[in-house]
Amino acid sequence: xAADMRLAAARKRAPGSLVSQDESKHLVxxxxxxxxxxxxxxxxGTYTEDEKLMASVAGEVERVNKLICVRxxxxxxxxxxxxxxxxxxxxxxxxxxxxxxxxxxxxxxLLSSVNLPGxxxxxxxxxxxxxxRDYLQEGDLISAEVQSVFADGALSLHTRSLKYGKxxxxxxxxxxxxxxxxxxxxxxxxxxxxxxxxxxNGYVWIYPTPAQQDEEAGGFFTSxxxxxxxxxxxxxxxxxxxxxxxxxxxxxYDTSVLYCFESSLAHQIKDTLKPEVMEEIVMETRQRLVxxxx
Amino acid sequence: MATFSTAERKRxxxxxxKSSEMTxxxxxxxxxxxxxxxxxxxxxxxYVQILQADGGNYSSCVNAATLAVVDAGIxxxxxxxxxxxxxxxxxxxxxxxxxxxxSGGTQxxxxxxxxxxxxxxxxxxxxxxxxxxxxxxxxxxxxxxxLHAVLDRVVxxxxxxxSTQLGE
Numbered sequence: 001x002a003a004d005m006r007l008a009a010a011r012k013r014a015p016g017s018l019v020s021q022d023e024s025k026h027l028v029x030x031x032x033x034x035x036x037x038x039x040x041x042x043x044x045g046t047y048t049e050d051e052k053l054m055a056s057v058a059g060e061v062e063r064v065n066k067l068i069c070v071r072x073x074x075x076x077x078x079x080x081x082x083x084x085x086x087x088x089x090x091x092x093x094x095x096x097x098x099x100x101x102x103x104x105x106x107x108x109x110l111l112s113s114v115n116l117p118g119x120x121x122x123x124x125x126x127x128x129x130x131x132x133r134d135y136l137q138e139g140d141l142i143s144a145e146v147q148s149v150f151a152d153g154a155l156s157l158h159t160r161s162l163k164y165g166k167x168x169x170x171x172x173x174x175x176x177x178x179x180x181x182x183x184x185x186x187x188x189x190x191x192x193x194x195x196x197x198x199x200x201n202g203y204v205w206i207y208p209t210p211a212q213q214d215e216e217a218g219g220f221f222t223s224x225x226x227x228x229x230x231x232x233x234x235x236x237x238x239x240x241x242x243x244x245x246x247x248x249x250x251x252x253y254d255t256s257v258l259y260c261f262e263s264s265l266a267h268q269i270k271d272t273l274k275p276e277v278m279e280e281i282v283m284e285t286r287q288r289l290v291x292x293x294x
Numbered sequence: 295m296a297t298f299s300t301a302e303r304k305r306x307x308x309x310x311x312k313s314s315e316m317t318x319x320x321x322x323x324x325x326x327x328x329x330x331x332x333x334x335x336x337x338x339x340x341y342v343q344i345l346q347a348d349g350g351n352y353s354s355c356v357n358a359a360t361l362a363v364v365d366a367g368i369x370x371x372x373x374x375x376x377x378x379x380x381x382x383x384x385x386x387x388x389x390x391x392x393x394x395x396x397s398g399g400t401q402x403x404x405x406x407x408x409x410x411x412x413x414x415x416x417x418x419x420x421x422x423x424x425x426x427x428x429x430x431x432x433x434x435x436x437x438x439x440x441l442h443a444v445l446d447r448v449v450x451x452x453x454x455x456x457s458t459q460l461g462e
Contacts, residue, residue, distance in 0.1 A: 027453045029446055030364060031372030031409040045369060047329060049410075056329055056369035058449050060457055073456050075367035104336060152334050178460075249459040 006274075028055040028070055035068070043069025044078070077103040077177040077201035079155040083146045084186040086172070086199035087157070089136050095129060097136055099144070101201045102177060105154040109136075113147060113158035115165070141167040143197050143205065163187060167197075168222030170207030171239050175246035177202035181253040188254040192261050193234045198252055206238050237261060237269050244278035250286065260285040299347040301392075316352055319415055323356055323376075323405045326414045329369040338368065349391040350378045352403050352417070357441065364449055374414055375441040376405040379434035381422065386430050388437040400426075404434040408442035411435065 028034060034046065034053045042048060045057040046068060055061070057072035079085065079101070087099035090106060097109040111124050111132060136142065143164050144157035159165050177200065186198045189209055197205040208231040210223075227235075241260040242252065250256055263284040264272050271277050295313065297304045324340065340362065342355045356376035363370055379388045380401040387394065395401055400422040405414040422430070 025457055027450060027457060029373070029449050029453070030370040031407070047369070047371070054371075056371065057367050058364050058453055059367070060453075072367035073453065074365060104333060249456055251460065 026061040027059070028061055029058045030056055034061060034070070039066065040068045041066050043067050045070030045072060071178075074176050074178065077101055078153075079103060079107070079146045079149060079201070081146055081148060083200040084143065084197070085146060085155075085157065085201045086141060086143050086167070086197055086203035086205050087201070089138055089140045089142065092133050092136070092138060095124075097132070099142065099157060101155065101157075101199075102174070102203065103153075103155060103201065105152065107146075107155040107157050108150075109142070109144060109157045109159070113156070113160060115160055115162075136166060141172065141205070143167060143199070166222055167205055167207065169224070169227055170205055171235055173204040173206065173239055173242045173246075175202045175204060175242065175252065179246055179249065179252050180204075181251045183253055188257075190238070190254065190258055190261070192238070192258070193231060194238055196238065196254070196257065198254075204242055204252070206235050206242075208235065233269060237264060237272065240264070240269065240272040241281070244272065244282055245285070247278060248282040250282060255292070256285060256289060259288045263288075295344040295347055295351070299344050316355065319352060319417065320355055320359065323374060323414045324359065324363070326412075327360075327371050327374045327407060328363065329371065332369055347392065349393075349395050350389055350403075353377050353389075353405075356405050357445065361445060361449070372407040372409050372412075373442055373445055374405055375408055375438040375445065376403065376415075377434050377437040377441060378403045379430050379437065381426065381430065386426075386433045388433050400430070402430050402434060404431065404438060406435060406438040408439050 032055045034055055036052050038051055040053060042053055045055060045059060046053055047056050048054070053068060055070045057070050057075075059070045059072040062069050062071055077085070085101045085107070087101040087107060089097050090100045091098035095111045098106045099109050101107045111128065114135070116122070116128070142159065144159045145161070145164060146155050147158040148156045150156060180198050180200055180202060182200065186200070187195070188198070189195045193209065195207055195209045199205065208227050238257065238261055241257060241264050244264075245252055245256060245260055260281055263281045267277050267281070272281065295304060320340065320342070328338065330338075340359050342359055344351055344355065353376035356374055360370075360374045364373070377388055378390050378395075378401060379386060380390050380394065381387070381399050382394055382397060390401060398420070400418065400420045402422075403415070403417045405416075406412070407414060416431075
């Protein structure tokens with residue numbers, strides 16, 4: 001059987017953008033002087049030296065009134081209150097779980113921040129503490145929301161809603177956090193037949209749309225019924241689309257993922273991993289997105 | 295250092311004295327440049343592998359690690375550019391190759407933060423007359439500044455490309 005082999009080579013630079021270049025972006029590198037005006041407050045990505053505001057990361061300067069910060073291109077997830085994240089349990093500690101969310105420090109999921117089975121509202125007892133491992137073990141994936149941020153930057157998560165909780169069968173795709181657009185909702189049931197959770201931390205979870213939408217103890221039990229082949233194909237195609245979009249640095253949100261999926265229907269699923277096919281799909285997606293905006 | 299990087303195959307690539315010394319130098323250099331107070335209770339690991347060793351091992355490690363740290367979005371005071379310099383038959387040379395290093399002359403390695411001209415690390419082998427030291431350090435500083443121009447250009451091109459792609 002003939003196999004398709006490829007040798008790694010440097011990626012060709014994009015020939016030119018479809019939209020005209022925006023010259024007003026202020027791009028800086030570490031050590032650049034942003035301004036010598038002392039009236040500004042300094043935000044992330046900057047430091048002061050000799051009354052000069054210098055950049056410490058390579059990225060774009062953002063100015064909001066008197067606050068100047070530099071947003072780097074690629075960074076670990078810096079969570080804010082209200083962000084939806086998808087994380088993996090790394091440790092089970094005395095009254096909390098440690099969750100890995102692609103940020104600088106592991107996030108914390110307190111026992112008091114999860115829903116008890118059956119939806120009871122009571123004080124957590126020592127039996128609940130001992131039963132922690134029955135609910136979430138090391139290696140489980142969860143979807144949660146950021147409740148607060150500790151002083152050192154660690155995030156405190158909560159799953160106190162029926163839509164959050166342990167994730168069952170599906171596929172996880174890891175992209176850079178800066179590619180996930182902040183929207184009102186991050187849970188989407190796509191028309192193509194799968195559902196997707198776009199975590200702000202760059203972890204994207206693709207799963208088959210659950211048959212019944214109402215679950216008594218949200219996210220507590222995970223179904224282990226076998227997923228039909230057509231659903232699996234849709235999920236694989238979506239995964240390849242997301243990988244293509246992230247390779248070409250396109251912002252991820254429900255519309256862009258859906259357009260990319262539709263553009264990729266012309267190719268076989270396994271072809272969508274080839275670089276030239278990826279480029280073609282992403283170009284089509286970009287065009288459609290620009291048409292939709294204009 | 296990879297086993298195939300030197301002229302003769304290296305039997306033990308890890309744990310020998312030269313590697314440990316280079317590890318320590320790299321650690322000191324980057325502790326001076328990275329704003330570590332923004333990362334409490336955390337550890338930053340930098341892994342460098344030398345594929346072809348033809349002189350200037352420490353300098354190329356520092357330059358590669360600088361680009362990696364800038365790409366990762368870790369806050370730095372400034373780029374760290376490093377270059378080696380030495381005297382070969384009374385002429386100051388920069389960026390020595392392996393043959394020039396092993397000829398027995400003086401060898402100076404300099405790691406510099408180019409904008410403010412802060413020295414992160416200065417290391418010298420063999421003996422050198424005091425009068426020559428300033429000339430040699432000037433030559434190395436100039437070479438580091440040229441290197442900084444190259445690194446800066448590459449970073450800015452990449453920034454421009456990605457921000458255009460993201461902005462669409």
